[in-house]
Amino acid sequence: MMMMMMMMSKSSMWRNAMFLVGFLCLLSLSHAELPPNYSFMKPATEAPPVSYYDYIIIGGGTAGCPLAATLSQTSRVLLLERGPAPYGNKNISNLGNFADTLSDTSPTSPSQRFISEDGVISARARVLGGGSCLNAGFYTRASPDYVRQVGWDGRLVNESYQWVEKVVAFEPPMLQWQSAVKDGLLEVGVNPYNGFTFDHMYGTKIGGTIFDKDGFRHTAADLLQYANPPMITVLLHATVSKILFRQKGRPRLMAHGVAFWDGAGVMHRAYLNKGSKNEIIVSAGALGSPQLLMLSGIGPKEHLQSFGINVLLDQPMVGQGMSDNPMNAIYIPSPLPVEISLIQVVGITEFDSYIEAASGSNFAGHSDQPSHFTPNLGMFSPQIGQLSKVPPGKRTPEAIAKAVEQMKSLEVSAFRGGFILEKIMGPVSTGHLELKNLNPYDNPLVTFNYFKEPEDLRRCVQGMEIIEKVIESKAFSKFRYPYISVEALINITVHFPVNLRPRHDNDSKSLEQFCKDTVMTIWHYHGGCHVGRVVDHDYKVLGVDALRIIDGSTLNYSPGTNPQATVMMLGRYMGMKIMSERLGKKE
Template sequence: MGSGWWWRLITAALTGILCFHGVCQAQIAPNYTFVHQATSAAPVSYYDYIIVGGGTSGCPLAATLSQNARVLLIERGGSPYGNQNITNLGSFSATLADTSPSSPSQRFISEDGVFNARARVLGGGSCLNAGFYTRAGTDYVKAAGWDGALVNQSYQWVEKVVAFEPPMLQWQSAFRNGLLEAGILPYNGFTYDHIYGTKVGGTIFDRDGHRHTAADLLKYANPKGLTVLLHATAQSILFRTEGKLRPRAHGVLFKDAAGVEHRAYLSKGSMNEIVLSAGALGSPQLLMLSGVGPAQHLRSHNIKVIFDQPLVGQGMADNPMNAVFTPSPIPVEISLIQVVGITRLGTYIEAASGSNFGSPPSATPRDFGMFSPQTGQFSVVPPKQRTPEAIAKATEAMKALSNEAFRGGFIIEKIIGPLSSGHLQLRNTNPEDNPSVTFNYFQKPEDLQRCVDGITVIEKVIQSKAFSKFRYPYLSLQALLNMTLNFPVNLLPKHGNGSTSLEQFCKDTVMTIWHYHGGCQLDRVVDRNYKVFGVDGLRVIDGSTFHDSPGTNPQATVMMLGRYMGVKILNERLGRKRSN
């Protein structure tokens, strides 16, 4: 190792950074004494609360409940700590491009043909996303029936650990000023609040470009009250169904990385519960695998019906995203989402820039951009034609492009809602496999019109004086959308005379912004306390309960919800104990 290796070890002990041969790696994990591999778990164990899914809602929920109860949190993925692709802003898209079985990102393709990703890591989607942090609007809070004071306290609890004000460099500043020129007013400065106009939002990347995730919220946990098991894949919820009583959830069957089965049961006590926080795909999928869902569909998979609930898996929605790549004549900084234009047209306008969004194929795989064939986010062909062969062809085409072709950024629009929705069904009974999901992008004409309105705002931003130094003066929006020049993203299928209407552009280039939700919706599958209708001892607390995606980006609200419901559940528990 050389004569200085011992000094590097001493330094590592003091700083938490380990360096060998000039390569440094962040410490493997915080001092979480309660985190273990599932292979070390007992065959049978007992807890007051069992939470399935250590993601964006599951981590804050577990940390909160552990203050006054014995909690088990099981996560099918591994730890985010030590994974530089997760930690570093500049390489964030590498995880999305990783399709290996051990990747923290599990790719799935909707029946609409749009490539998407679901998290498979402690911290959930907060380990994979572009980092934007913003709260839900006040109308959203009222519609959900939440207590406003507790919502604010819960957001603040989250923000102390994971939220930061981003540095505003040249490209993002030009985009912000371009939004103002385009009439997206007023300017609201830096704020977490969801209000009409243009604002600088928060980010979960700190000033050093290091990501902070929902897993960091476990620092709030009571180590004596929490057990976290990694690589623990839930197979089914276990119910008691004696006599004529309502089915009661009383345990979870899960497998460890070696395929060995374990059973975790609720200890005695009427307040003890199981909570699903497995996400918009995982929670409805696990309900169905456990016998709670549409009876006919469950029987077709030879699943015993515990409770016939036809609304499980319904209301699946994904906010369609459309992006316009804007090549720049000058270098741009690497930036993820920092600024948003909240319009009154039913659309949000955001932007990102730099080599992590448009790296040339000569770069290392971790440098490939978010909008690229490697991540499945590309618009060379319409959604249902995005086959593996098409991806390979697009990848080869990118290799012929010069570095200058990848210099620039993206201005994107995401529609509010959306109004269009679909459904989720099981493909098989293997919980490791993705279910079948249909989002029905632009099924409602209002959604398509919102997309057109959003692209129109993007055109105004690109043509603004504020954005002029990042724009080739000879490139109009129509030239960008019907690109015949050598730029990597706006390579569209041609229709008729070779031009593309904005409506057709929206349909052909639709991608996901990973804000999918639904499947266990509030007032349909769960009540206002997030308890599952028709059974006892079971709640769902995550984005699957949403009817609409909160704010411009949902992660802040999903983390808030975990804390919020944890406090409410503990208050119920303490109140019940006092009354007894």
């Protein structure tokens, strides 16, 4: 009885908090500029207490949006998204405001901050369009080898990529900084030059971007323009608390509904229509999907019981195999103005380290810029870095504000430049995810075990060695001060507040220690619901009927140099396969 009272008390407190958050979210939604044909999109407060659909998709992210648009061609679809729409938010839509969304820690931010148990600061999307609303925009396909290893149908994969690319993929403008990085990569031997291409191949290439020629971001939410409006409902600020199952008189669990809170803290339920082919599909991402399975009673038995969760299916692999591709970078101040650019060029090395670059700030290179300003340094800003040198108990908003003020006192020239970064393939190192509490709005606890495996550290060191050579190349020479050595640049970068891990003196100039000390996320985390462990090759949850998981949580390693193109493709690809199965046709 006491346990029930405690749970009821916690639930009541959470609903009150959700009401305040939801109220603020609804105010922000009223100012959003929605696409004219998106009449099917509305706040969850307008949903009936109970509703029925053929497909219920949990998560309107990078996979969920194309999946919902596809299935709506022939079936009644409900898409539940816990965040707002991206439209009307200049921090999402404008390339120059990329870092502003990531540094926003308000309760209504489309970017939900989380810090891994490793001490690395990251972000989880809570917005329609998912990570495609927060990322650096690079668009590149998975390699043909990846497609074969996963077992996908190559023809349907290509058609699905093309379906996505008609709406969201563009060729980026190649200005001075990115061109210098490209030429530097070629000069130091990252060959051949493959020009502009979406394809993944060894050498140096110009990849695609989801920013158009005007610097306007196009996200997975734009793929809903393919939807059949009478057949789809998209609910915003709809936070699913659990999946509902039937079991009585059945040999296996069967998913048949979901319970979700709206932005005002009111509970709604949505159920599947009668029909053997109707399904619930979880597309809540690498953090959200394993978390929701656990909250619904599917996961490691002892872990669930420790939270008082009724265990419906003991599935010890839920939350296991979590991976995040580590990123390390060197900051290079420039004697010349540089353009504002995100990822456009990539060097794909034979040892499976990927070299990329970004440049500029909101003020860099403008003739009317003030002598002092607030720099936009992305992952290196005080707001995002959260002052790694300050003890955890003192990382207050006041401390962050003080650091920002200190940065304002610096000259513009101190922030004129950019980063060259490397990301390793895979990675080989993996970790795990656990529940923090019973609140579906909170982040779970996740450990990635960066560089636990020596192979990952070796690739990082080799990638950093390539970056050093690019910085010293003739092609890149005009964008670096000749009197600042590469060793000095490395030591400068070590002191940026990029994570909460302890720092070490780097006098030995050890690139191994540099990789460990300055590791960041590149937001490509994945795993937790792997194919063959939690879902089968059709993405159906093992041991459960009418339930699939289609998102990055199913990936064994990150496809291509950047996964968003493949995750969007996967939503379309599986939508086509499911629709064909439903109609009894060949794909």
